[in-house]
Ligand SMILES: Nc1ncnc2c1ncn2[C@@H]1O[C@H](COP(=O)(O)OP(=O)(O)OP(=O)(O)O)[C@@H](O)[C@H]1O
């Protein structure tokens with residue numbers, strides 16, 4: 385029986401889909417049968433991130449409505465047969481997904497794959513509630529190192545707790561080591577401590593992520609620091625002991641008071 389991972393966030397645009405597609409590619413390359421479920425109904429993007437946009441015939445809502453069988457909707461890159469995608473619908477609305485059917489779909493996928501990774505929609509209301517009913521083995525929250533994202537992540541964690549989901553671990557994305565060292569950005573450990581969650585991984589801000597996106601090159605085929613960070617997180621998902629990288633350290637506890645004082649004031653424009 386495989387493991388189902390829900391990847392969520394409090395705020396949108398923090399890198400969930402990027403992280404999900406890269407982790408799935410990394411796990412598939414490490415020999416794991418891996419399935420990505422695009423849970424962002426109406427805003428699908430995993431097909432594009434995995435280079436499968438021209439291959440979609442059926443989607444998640446079609447499977448949930450019994451318009452096709454699960455195997456008919458799954459698509460794989462030709463060169464990576466142990467990676468599959470269950471795409472989201474582009475035009476359906478989140479409420480069209482039957483939560484009970486979704487639960488059955490995830491249970492079925494867990495029988496066929498070692499890892500089933502669900503790319504959740506942002507936030508706690510739209511869409512996320514519909515997919516909270518499935519039986520997840522692990523949950524991950526992607527968070528960027530800023531107060532707004534941390535505050536929204538706290539709310540998402542609360543919603544997940546109220547639905548009795550496993551307590552999430554956090555992946556901190558878009559870290560800038562120079563800013564952390566200068567005391568101008570929260571380090572990953574500080575974000576995890578503030579959320580009171582275990583730290584699953586940390587990923588630096590990396591221009592290659594954007595270049596890979598617009599040139600349609602899978603991020604895991606590039607040679608960059610974000611790729612190495614994601615490969616390490618995939619190892620940790622397999623239960624291997626891959627130490628966390630060091631994208632800048634900060635002492636804890638006192639940081640909240642001192643943090644704001646240490647940030648250089650941004651120059652205002654005189655109007
Ligand atoms: N580590 C990183 N370095 C640089 N750019 C990044 C990094 N992670 C993500 N991005 C960029 O941030 C943007 C948003 O990423 P993505 O679409 O994965 O976020 P999301 O959380 O899935 O968004 P949504 O909530 O809308 O689904 C993309 O342009 C992506 O390339």
Ligand SMILES: [Mg+2]
Nearest residue numbers: 400401424429
């Ligand atoms: Mg997304």
